[in-house]
Amino acid sequence: MSESTSYEERLRAHLQQNTMQDTLVRAGAFLTIYELVTTSIVEIVASFHEHGWSESGPTYTPEYQQRFLRRGQNRVKESISWLIDEDVLEDSDQKTMAEVREYRNSLAHELAKALIDPDAPAKPYLIVRLYELMRKIERFQASLHLDANAEFDNREVDPDDVHTGVRIVSDLVMQLIMPAPGAHLFALDDRTRRQSIVVTSEEQPPVYATPDALETAVAELPEIPHAPAGVASVLQLSRRLLVMSSVEYEFAALGAEKALQAVETTLRHVLNANPRQPYSKLIDRYVTTHPDGPLDAEMLNSGRRLRNVAAHPKNAAAMPIVLMMQSVRTSHEIVDELLRNHTER
Numbered sequence: 001m002s003e004s005t006s007y008e009e010r011l012r013a014h015l016q017q018n019t020m021q022d023t024l025v026r027a028g029a030f031l032t033i034y035e036l037v038t039t040s041i042v043e044i045v046a047s048f049h050e051h052g053w054s055e056s057g058p059t060y061t062p063e064y065q066q067r068f069l070r071r072g073q074n075r076v077k078e079s080i081s082w083l084i085d086e087d088v089l090e091d092s093d094q095k096t097m098a099e100v101r102e103y104r105n106s107l108a109h110e111l112a113k114a115l116i117d118p119d120a121p122a123k124p125y126l127i128v129r130l131y132e133l134m135r136k137i138e139r140f141q142a143s144l145h146l147d148a149n150a151e152f153d154n155r156e157v158d159p160d161d162v163h164t165g166v167r168i169v170s171d172l173v174m175q176l177i178m179p180a181p182g183a184h185l186f187a188l189d190d191r192t193r194r195q196s197i198v199v200t201s202e203e204q205p206p207v208y209a210t211p212d213a214l215e216t217a218v219a220e221l222p223e224i225p226h227a228p229a230g231v232a233s234v235l236q237l238s239r240r241l242l243v244m245s246s247v248e249y250e251f252a253a254l255g256a257e258k259a260l261q262a263v264e265t266t267l268r269h270v271l272n273a274n275p276r277q278p279y280s281k282l283i284d285r286y287v288t289t290h291p292d293g294p295l296d297a298e299m300l301n302s303g304r305r306l307r308n309v310a311a312h313p314k315n316a317a318a319m320p321i322v323l324m325m326q327s328v329r330t331s332h333e334i335v336d337e338l339l340r341n342h343t344e345r
Contacts, residue, residue: 259331
């Protein structure tokens with residue numbers, strides 16, 4: 001097949017009505033969450049520096065005006081830097097936002113190109129990164145609210161259980177790009193549906209990764225009702241991302257990464273570990289303090305290495321979906337085992 005013919009076929013498929021609708025919905029979802037998150041970041045930092053009130057609105061401290069309101073200053077970038085200094089965000093979040101901002105600008109200014117060019121860059125993983133950034137900001141806001149509200153004195157409330165308006169709207173927007181069971185309105189990704197989600201053999205025929213097959217596989221994953229809210233929410237996100245891979249293959253690797261992240265979060269919960277303790281040290285500590293535990297260092301380190309690989313977008317398209325499916329399933333089982341063992345002790 002010649003290069004021109006290949007392009008013509010891709011162009012024809014790209015200009016199908018359902019594909020164009022898909023592109024518009026995803027672009028709108030990304031742009032909406034971007035505006036919600038950036039506005040939230042700016043407002044929460046500004047609230048810490050309010051100095052008074054005037055007819056035109058709140059006034060701010062001289063330090064805030066100098067750092068954040070100088071002409072040409074990037075207020076979002078400086079606000080993220082401030083949140084990093086306060087240990088709310090991490091250095092990697094600044095890098096994520098820089099990539100998000102660049103993609104947002106190209107999408108907002110060249111939406112027509114995304115609609116008609118089959119080779120226009122698509123970065124579906126960025127909306128997940130942006131959503132995760134929103135969750136960090138939300139947890140910070142929730143913690144502030146809980147600490148300042150006398151109604152919550154002497155009551156244990158997990159910040160993950162508090163949903164801000166930004167979170168509620170973002171969840172509604174995310175649902176627009178996630179295929180609902182039995183309603184597959186988006187163009188399917190051939191890279192996904194041509195692969196099997198099970199290891200094939202003479203006895204086991206392939207089970208191709210269609211939306212229905214993915215939904216069935218996700219429904220069969222272990223239920224973990226005793227998981228802490230933070231762990232449960234990450235596991236839920238991993239399952240949703242697996243199903244979303246039917247319309248964007250790279251979401252499978254993100255789903256695996258989130259499930260493996262849940263294992264790390266569970267280890268920190270079981271060990272009551274410092275959030276900044278490196279994952280490798282966390283594994284060493286667990287193996288030392290739980291010599292008779294259900295997991296060994298080799299298994300946990302294998303998951304850690306896979307998580308690091310899956311975290312890089314360039315690797316996502318090269319990872320077989322059967323590996324991602326097995327990784328998500330194993331992560332669920334490990335989390336379940338860790339929590340059961342911790343409860344019994």
